[in-house]
Structure formats: structure tokens, C-alpha cells
Amino acid sequence: MKNLLKESEHLVRLVLLAVVLVVGFLVFRKAVVPTGFGRYGHYRAPALDDIATRPISFAGHEACETCHDDQAKTKTQGKHAQVSCEACHGPLAAHANDPDANKAVKPNPAALCVRCHEADSDKPKSFPQVVSRDHAPGESCVTCHNPHSPAI
């Protein structure tokens, strides 16, 4: 028996070495593979939450309509019913979060209206367009049109 142990000593060393290598590999793997890697696929699962929790800038028209229900009502009856508030007013999540600290700025109709409605042969023909120079020279669009319900 004693002889056998003595003769298998090299095997014990080999097994010990193997155990050290395997444990070393597992420790190394644990250290370098990030948490959640492989939970859904070959990527870091917490990255989904990292991206999903970024802050928003556009509040969405539902948030606007909660307070500005008068304008929302005007809008539903007009030709701009499908245009959401922030399409013209710009991103206003900060305003929706704290209306007093972050005031919304009134858009400039001279720059805003023509962005969509200036005549351009590239635009679909069904879209209402005017040559602003001929349509009402020197006059602001809002003199005649209510931007929330623009038909006269």
C-alpha cells in the first residue's frame, strides 16, 4: 500500500495541478465576464436597462394635453389634429416636469410654418403648399391662421 502511494505521487501532483488550473480558470472567468453576460444572448443583459433608463426630451403629446386641454381641443377639430405638440414647439419634457422653472418659448411662425408649407416640387402634391412670397407678402401667418386649427 505504502509502495502504491509512493509510486502514484506524480499522479496526485498532476490532479492537484489540474484542480489549480480549473479553479484558476473559473476565478479568472468570473473576474472578466461581466454580470448578466449571456442571460439573453451573447451580450451584457444589464445594457438593456442602461439604455432604457436614459432620460427623455420629448414629453409626448399625452403629457402636453393633460394641462393644455384647451389647445388640444382646438387642435382635434382642425387640420393639425394629427400633428403632435412638440412637432412645432420642440422637446419640452423639462417643461412638463416643472412648468414653472422651464417655460416653453413661443415658436416663430415666420420660420416654422414655411418649414412644412413652403411650395416645393419635391413634396407630395396632396400636401398643402404655398409660395409664401406671393401668398401673403410681409404678413405673419398667424395674422390669418390659427396654428392649432389653421383653416380660415
Place this chain on the structure above:
Amino acid sequence: MDLNRRELLAGAGKFIILSGSARAALNGDTQNYNRAEHWWGMAIDVSKCIGCGNCVRACAAENGVPKGYFRTWVERYQINGDDSEHPKVDSPDGGINGFPPRHATGVKSFFVPKLCNHCVDSPCVQSCPVGATFDSPDGVVLVDEKYCVGCRYCIQACPYGCRYLHPTKHTADKCTLCYHRITKGLTTACCEACPTGARKLADLKNPADPVHEFLRENNVQVLKPYMATRAKVFYKDLDGAVR
């Protein structure tokens, strides 16, 4: 006393009255979102696009896209006569300032909004050597910027040119389909800002989503179908000249 609703709400704690999704969005709440219930794409009606550039500006504002780089952009196509093999395509600054109006006659011209196609079999995901870009369980192709090594393989792999290397982060960057918005019950910034409804976020797993009727009732195609990417951005009335 003549109080309008806005003045009333200003003093009364607006979050009590805000609807569910609006409240969740403003609070940054993604708790009610179940990834297994969604499969995201987009429906684009080319015949409604007026090239105003609202989507490009909204995307830049929402996502902090650096100047000169684009997660979405608008292309203007011009086809002379029967030469549809050689359309003239331009996109000045990605269309972020719109397009200068012109009055051409006798040519066919139209706008095509573009963005990441959120392919099911994405070449970009397949080429990423470190697992930094991936298909999310709800069908959105995303980049893990903490893990990206900036090797640019995905930028070369994308057949649609939808990716760029972020100039300061030095990681690959692209459209996330506003993943931080859709997980809060909102639509994407580009869809929110589009004045004509030319682009609509589509949840292909939601049987009530209008995208199903859109796909059923219209002539719809995806870009570069021969690349077998199974793109999920569906274009209605897209001219064959569009690449």
C-alpha cells in the same frame, strides 16, 4: 373663480392626473414594460414625407447625436425620365435643416426617411467580435457602449449605412428606436415630431397595432431585401429606384 385646467393643475400636483403612460415616461419608469410582449419595427409612408427634417432634429435633440452624424436622415431622390437606374440622391446635412425648396418640372422627386432597419438577422450583430451590439429580446438592435471596443466592424457590415463611430465616446453609435422611450410607453422622438404621420412606430407583436393593416393593405417593401437581413422598417409606396 375662473380657473382653467392648467392653472388648477399647476397647483394640484400634476402627476395625480397625468395618464399612466405620460406619468411613467416623465418619471423614467420602465417597470410595466415586458420585453417578451413586444417586437418593434417602423412603418414609413414615403408618399407622406415632406422633407421638413423634423425627425432628424428631434432625433438629434432626444439622443444627443453629435453634429454631422445621424441616427436618422432624409434623402431626396430625383429621377429624370425613364432613367430610374441612376437617380440623383442628395441629403444636405442629413436633411436636418430641411431641403431648400425648388420648382423643377418634368422630373420625379420625393423624400425617403432612413434609419436603422432593426434587422432580425443583423449583419452588424453577427460581425461584432465582443458582443457589444446585440438584438434585444423585443427586436431592437442596440449597442452596449460600455462594452464596445470601437473596432468599426459593425459600421462596415451595415448594408444601410446606419452606424457611425461616436467622435468623443469612440464607440459605435446608432438608432436605438428610442429604446428609452418605447420602454416607457412613448413613441420614438422622430415619430412624435413627424408632422404628417409619415413614420409610425410599429409593435409587430401587438395585434391591435395599425401596422398590421398597413402591411396588409398597402404595397410595402423593405430596403435591400436581397441582403436577407429581414429588416423591420417597412416602406409604403417606395420607388424601385431607392437603394
